[in-house]
Amino acid sequence: QVQLVESGGGLVQAGGSLRLSCTASGGTFSSYTMGWFRQAPGKEREFVSAISWTGGSTNYQDSVKGRFTISRDNAKNTVYLQMNSLKPEDTAVYYCAAIYRVAGTPSRDYQYKYWGQGTQVTVSS
Numbered sequence: 001q002v003q004l005v006e007s008g009g010g011l012v013q014a015g016g017s018l019r020l021s022c023t024a025s026g027g028t029f030s031s032y033t034m035g036w037f038r039q040a041p042g043k044e045r046e047f048v049s050a051i052s053w054t055g056g057s058t059n060y061q062d063s064v065k066g067r068f069t070i071s072r073d074n075a076k077n078t079v080y081l082q083m084n085s086l087k088p089e090d091t092a093v094y095y096c097a098a099i100y101r102v103a104g105t106p107s108r109d110y111q112y113k114y115w116g117q118g119t120q121v122t123v124s125s
Contacts, residue, residue: 002027002114004096009119012086016123020081022096022116029077033102035112036070036081038092038121048094049081050105059105064090086123093118 008020024032035050049070050059058070069082079096097112106112 002032002098004098004114004116006094006096006116006119009094009121011122011124014086014088014123014125016086017082017084018086018121020083020094020096020119020121022079022081024077024079024098027098027100030074031101032098033100033105034070034072034079035097035099035106036079037095037097037109038090039095039118040092043092045095045109047107047109050107051079052105053101057105059107061107083121086121088123088125091121091123093120
């Protein structure tokens with residue numbers, strides 16, 4: 001059983017930056033494809049980004065391309081989401097997710113097995 005704990009959320013002004021972290025325990029982190037999703041109030045959860053278990057492939061939602069960067073540090077069992085040029089529409093609860101050794105970088109939430117509790121990101125205008 002894999003446990004995921006997100007951190008790094010907070011309140012930031014538009015144009016600012018935040019770095020989210022998700023630390024995993026209970027599994028071999030380097031064997032898991034990791035994803036970030038977000039859910040804004042009144043909206044469905046949506047894909048943000050993913051990184052393959054090899055680290056060789058990444059995937060981004062169009063609205064965050066060029067602003068967000070996903071990375072992983074297997075030695076620290078941690079995946080990061082660097083978020084720059086934040087916009088009010090990025091406000092949401094951000095969730096980390098994991099799936100064991102799947103091909104590619106899935107973008108559907110049902111493709112992930114393990115989930116964190118989420119961290120709130122609020123971007124003020």
